[in-house]
Amino acid sequence: MEAYPVEFGHVSHTGMRRANNQDNWAAVPAATETQFHNQGHVFLVADGMGGHLGGEKASELAVQVVPLTYAKNIQQGPAVALRMGLQEANATINRRGNEAIHFYNMGTTCSVLALREDEAWVGHVGDSRIYRIRAKNIDQITFDHSFLWETARLRKVAPEQVKDVMQNKIMRCLGPDQVVEVDIEGPHPLRPGDTFLLCSDGLSGPVGDVEIAQAAWLLPPKEACAFLASLANLRGGPDNITVQVVKLPGRPAQDSDQHAEGLGLFSNLKSILPWLLAPGLALAAMFVWQVWDLISQGKKDLDGLKIATLVGATSLTIGGLVGLVLKLLSGKSGEEAAVEPAKAKIHRRESWKLSPDFIQALVSQADALVQAGKDLPAMQATLPEIHKGLQSAKRFVTESAWPESFRAVALIFPKLEPVIRASLGKQIAPVPMVVPRTGQKT
Numbered sequence: 001m002e003a004y005p006v007e008f009g010h011v012s013h014t015g016m017r018r019a020n021n022q023d024n025w026a027a028v029p030a031a032t033e034t035q036f037h038n039q040g041h042v043f044l045v046a047d048g049m050g051g052h053l054g055g056e057k058a059s060e061l062a063v064q065v066v067p068l069t070y071a072k073n074i075q076q077g078p079a080v081a082l083r084m085g086l087q088e089a090n091a092t093i094n095r096r097g098n099e100a101i102h103f104y105n106m107g108t109t110c111s112v113l114a115l116r117e118d119e120a121w122v123g124h125v126g127d128s129r130i131y132r133i134r135a136k137n138i139d140q141i142t143f144d145h146s147f148l149w150e151t152a153r154l155r156k157v158a159p160e161q162v163k164d165v166m167q168n169k170i171m172r173c174l175g176p177d178q179v180v181e182v183d184i185e186g187p188h189p190l191r192p193g194d195t196f197l198l199c200s201d202g203l204s205g206p207v208g209d210v211e212i213a214q215a216a217w218l219l220p221p222k223e224a225c226a227f228l229a230s231l232a233n234l235r236g237g238p239d240n241i242t243v244q245v246v247k248l249p250g251r252p253a254q255d256s257d258q259h260a261e262g263l264g265l266f267s268n269l270k271s272i273l274p275w276l277l278a279p280g281l282a283l284a285a286m287f288v289w290q291v292w293d294l295i296s297q298g299k300k301d302l303d304g305l306k307i308a309t310l311v312g313a314t315s316l317t318i319g320g321l322v323g324l325v326l327k328l329l330s331g332k333s334g335e336e337a338a339v340e341p342a343k344a345k346i347h348r349r350e351s352w353k354l355s356p357d358f359i360q361a362l363v364s365q366a367d368a369l370v371q372a373g374k375d376l377p378a379m380q381a382t383l384p385e386i387h388k389g390l391q392s393a394k395r396f397v398t399e400s401a402w403p404e405s406f407r408a409v410a411l412i413f414p415k416l417e418p419v420i421r422a423s424l425g426k427q428i429a430p431v432p433m434v435v436p437r438t439g440q441k442t
Contacts, residue, residue, distance in 0.1 A: 006041055006115065008246040009222030011229045015202055016237030016424050022048035022055030023200050023242035024108075026063035039074040039081075040116035042067050045128050045242050047109040047200035049173065050097075054106030058093045058175050062110045065089040066123075070114070078114050079184045082123030086110060086174065086182045090125075093175035107175035111142055111198055113246070119187030120196070125180060126173045129204050131212060132188065133195040135252055138213035140348040143183060145172035158348075168201075188344045192250020199228075202239035206232040210438040213352040218403055219410055221245035227410040233420050234365070234413075234435065354402050361435045362409045363393050366416065372431045373419030382415045 006029065014021040026044040030036035046062040048055030069085040076084075089110065097103045109126025120141075122130055127144040143149060144159070147169040152159040174180060197216045204212075207228055215224040215231075224245045232241045370386060373379045379386075389412040396405035423431045 005249040006246055007221050007249075008043065008244060009220070009225050010242070010244040011222075011225040012242040013202075013229045013233065013237070013240065015240050016233050016421060018240055020052055020056065021240045022059060023202070023240040024048065024056070024059035024063045025198075025242050025244055026067055027244065028067045037117070039071055040078075040114050041246075042070060043113045043115075043196075043198055043244050043246055045109075045111050045198040045200055045244060046174075047126065047128050047202070047240070047242070048106070049108065049170070050104075050106030050175070051102070054097070054103045055108065057096065057103055058106040058108035059110075061093050061096065062089045062108050062174055065092050066110060066112055070112075078116060078121040079186065082112055082114060082121060083182050083184050085112070086123050086125060087180070090174040090180045091178070094178055097175055105176050107173040109145075109170070109200070110174055113196055113198060114186075115190070115196075115246070115248075116187075118190050120190055120194075121186035122184070122188070124183040124185070127170055128198070128200045131197040131199075131209070131216070133197065133213045133217050134191065134193075136351055136353060138209050138350050138352055139346045140209070141185065141188060141344075141346060143345075143347045145183075146170055186344055190248060191252070192248060193252030194248045196246045197224075197243065198246075199243040200240060202237075202241035203228055203232050203243050205239065206235040206237070206437070208438045209348075209350045210352040210355075211358070213350075214354060214358070214406065215410065216245050218354070218406060221247055223407075223411060226414040230413040230417060230420070231435070233417065235433070235437070236424065237420075354406065355438065356400070356402050358435070358438060359402055359406045359409065360397060362413075363390070363397055363405065365431075365433075365435045366390055366393070366409050366412060368431050368434065369416045369419045369423075372423060372428055373416070376418055376422060376428070378418035386412045386415050 008027055008029070010025055010027065012021060012023050012025055024046045026042075028042040028044075030039065030041055044063050044066055046059035048057070048059030050058060066082075066085040066089050069088040070081045073081040073084045093106065093108065097106045109128040110124070111126070111128040111130050112123040113130055114121040114123075120132075122141055124130070124142040125145060127146045127149075128142070129140055129144070130142045132139045132141055146167070147165055148162055148167045149159050150171055151165050152162045155162065172181060195216050197212060199212075211231065212228060215228050218224075219227060221244075225243045228243055229241045366386075367390060370383075370390060374383065389408050393405045393408035393412075396402070396408060419428070419431070422428045
């Protein structure tokens, strides 16, 4: 990865139901080539808790202390530096919480992404998340420190299969206790075009992983963040919403559906073909036994069954050997789970593709919002621009130009916030929700 040209953007929004924003974020890109080689680019998201003042102060301290402590200790390596940064933030928040009654027991989540030469490192406490979007997969590379996810781990099932426990109870955060357990994971090898997304649960609650992947992959970072925040608000905006998107330079290796499908087939063949070796060898043994039996009877001619056995044994054995060779040769460029070190975990993976149904629903939703809010004073200045974007999105739909339609409608959604707020606040007739949530729910 080159030193400078990561593209990134952020949005931090109060949401539709909270009076203040207890989230905080930080982006610390390297200012010089030397700084990049030493510590890389650092991005953080923190979701505070502990009352109006406490949560905001705790998350503010986290995003201040972690980058500074990380930079001071980077010579000990990124894993040690991240751990020290989060532990120092925990100690600072804990100390401040004990000094003033209005800060007592305050805490915050904190998820940190450090991008270095060819690798990514993650430091994490709480249920904020870091995702990596690569081609047609979205990977969650942080583990939610929630009662739900911990229960799922104990039961050895996926979190979405757990229905009988509290979903929003946090098991770990920075601040309340003097000592906190910190997750440090890495290195995750980087590839050109990799896209990372950091968010608080104000985004990951209302918005599914598939929707996150589409926006982060197809839109520029700032536009992706704005659209995702507006989508979370459309679905009620029950919590503060903070999101950062970071895109690495370079053209992705899998940049189209057709290419991705082809590579997926190739990967499947590499997985399947080696298994042909066992039945091939078994048929070969059967053929040898049949020939031996034929010789013992003084016969020389092979009948059709024996010839078929020979052909089957040869085909299966050759196929198995070819698959085995392919698997060995591509061991460092195949599926992610096979190449990354044990500590570079993918806690959940979901495949995604651009959905025409989702895009058509977005266009219909935008149209309904425009009609409902056309008389709102707050909308008058932006209505001409919104109408123009909506017409472009509709035209692209008729042409089945789905990426272009998605980009067009995504750009106008943030401008519709006054209508969304008025609808949720019942200042106008409620606008029906027509955009179904897609992707994992927990």
